[in-house]
Amino acid sequence: MDSCVCAAIAERDYRLAFLHVSYGQRTEPRELKAFQDIAGHYHVDEKLVCRLNHLAQIGGSSLTDPAIPIAEANLNRKEIPMSYVPFRNAHFLSIATSWGEVLGAKAIFIGAVAEDSSGYPDCRPEYYQVFNQLIRAGTKPNTLLTVITPVIHMKKREIVTTGFKLAAPFHLTWSCYENTEVACGRCDSCALRLRGFKEAGRQDPIPYALC
Amino acid sequence: MDSCVCAAIAERDYRLAFLHVSYGQRTEPRELKAFQDIAGHYHVDEKLVCRLNHLAQIGGSSLTDPAIPIAEANLNRKEIPMSYVPFRNAHFLSIATSWGEVLGAKAIFIGAVAEDSSGYPDCRPEYYQVFNQLIRAGTKPNTLLTVITPVIHMKKREIVTTGFKLAAPFHLTWSCYENTEVACGRCDSCALRLRGFKEAGRQDPIPYALC
Numbered sequence: 001m002d003s004c005v006c007a008a009i010a011e012r013d014y015r016l017a018f019l020h021v022s023y024g025q026r027t028e029p030r031e032l033k034a035f036q037d038i039a040g041h042y043h044v045d046e047k048l049v050c051r052l053n054h055l056a057q058i059g060g061s062s063l064t065d066p067a068i069p070i071a072e073a074n075l076n077r078k079e080i081p082m083s084y085v086p087f088r089n090a091h092f093l094s095i096a097t098s099w100g101e102v103l104g105a106k107a108i109f110i111g112a113v114a115e116d117s118s119g120y121p122d123c124r125p126e127y128y129q130v131f132n133q134l135i136r137a138g139t140k141p142n143t144l145l146t147v148i149t150p151v152i153h154m155k156k157r158e159i160v161t162t163g164f165k166l167a168a169p170f171h172l173t174w175s176c177y178e179n180t181e182v183a184c185g186r187c188d189s190c191a192l193r194l195r196g197f198k199e200a201g202r203q204d205p206i207p208y209a210l211c
Numbered sequence: 212m213d214s215c216v217c218a219a220i221a222e223r224d225y226r227l228a229f230l231h232v233s234y235g236q237r238t239e240p241r242e243l244k245a246f247q248d249i250a251g252h253y254h255v256d257e258k259l260v261c262r263l264n265h266l267a268q269i270g271g272s273s274l275t276d277p278a279i280p281i282a283e284a285n286l287n288r289k290e291i292p293m294s295y296v297p298f299r300n301a302h303f304l305s306i307a308t309s310w311g312e313v314l315g316a317k318a319i320f321i322g323a324v325a326e327d328s329s330g331y332p333d334c335r336p337e338y339y340q341v342f343n344q345l346i347r348a349g350t351k352p353n354t355l356l357t358v359i360t361p362v363i364h365m366k367k368r369e370i371v372t373t374g375f376k377l378a379a380p381f382h383l384t385w386s387c388y389e390n391t392e393v394a395c396g397r398c399d400s401c402a403l404r405l406r407g408f409k410e411a412g413r414q415d416p417i418p419y420a421l422c
Contacts, residue, residue, distance in 0.1 A: 087346075
């Protein structure tokens with residue numbers, strides 16, 4: 001839903017190109033379906049679907065290693081959760097930068113959320129500031145790409161509200177870490193999403209096992 | 212040869228783990244053979260071989276797009292050459308960081324060369340300084356990984372001299388952008404290598420088509 005609201009924000013000012021990365025996460029096929037559905041909704045022709053095998057080879061996360069169970073939600077957890085995929089967002093942003101440089105794109109939108117999130121280190125604002133420095137240092141002088149994180153300081157409630165304001169197709173999105181048919185309602189990602197919709201006074205249009 | 216000399220430098224102080232990335236470059240199988248041979252030479256058991264399909268999907272480089280010819284060497288070129296693979300090294304370093312974080316590694320060695328090179332933006336010292344900031348911002352607090360670039364300020368001649376001093380197995384390395392059996396001797400990479408060996412007063416042990 002964070003990516004989808006980013007797309008809704010971006011499409012007011014930019015022509016969109018959509019990047020999807022399958023990296024061996026449990027809900028890979030469902031996320032890819034969401035990507036294709038949302039791309040269809042916004043009539044996006046410029047699409048790149050990538051498959052990374054190495055994040056699952058490397059492991060160290062409950063999202064990519066089937067031997068590590070998905071934890072029940074704990075939104076008051078202080079430590080970094082087992083769902084953290086080591087340095088994952090750098091892989092996504094590197095692909096977006098390489099592609100953006102060839103396309104001549106101006107901006108990379110990513111739906112990172114800092115405070116109201118699972119506490120991943122690669123979702124913090126300073127991380128994206130440094131990534132923008134990295135793009136300037138590591139691309140051609142005439143490449144003018146900037147990573148934009150429009151929802152990074154938002155509460156999930158505000159992301160829901162913003163999405164409804166911009167008619168974002170929430171019914172096409174997927175957030176659950178565990179399931180691909182009916183969202184589990186029990187993992188961190190479901191819990192954050194459900195709380196966001198509740199606080200916004202809105203109905204989440206996707207199906208949940210426990211609702 | 213730059214990676215190999217890095218390994219020779221690193222193995223004095225560290226236990227080695229070797230990363231190879233096949234990214235659709237023309238000389239992929241030959242580079243993988245070099246990787247395996249050099250890993251064997253240093254008795255490295257901890258190895259990760261990754262395949263990235265997206266750099267070739269994205270294109271924009273003579274190394275990954277067969278429709279763009281490999282240019283004849285021009286070591287006085289001022290602009291960024293067509294062999295530049297957009298933002299390539301960020302992909303390599305992101306994999307190394309994810310893997311290093313799971314392994315509990317302390318350092319990532321990369322054989323980037325700044326001045327005496329083809330002029331790629333992602334080979335400059337400031338790029339690696341920023342990448343180290345990115346690692347600190349985007350990994351767990353107890354992850355203490357640093358990218359080390361021991362040959363970045365060296366001339367190719369010094370890399371050759373250093374390699375001989377440390378008994379680096381140059382005969383197992385591969386640098387040619389074009390060929391996989393006998394090095395072409397005509398691309399930038401061959402030209403830089405041959406000049407380095409010549410200036411060091413050493414014989415390059417690999418076979419060349421034009422020698």
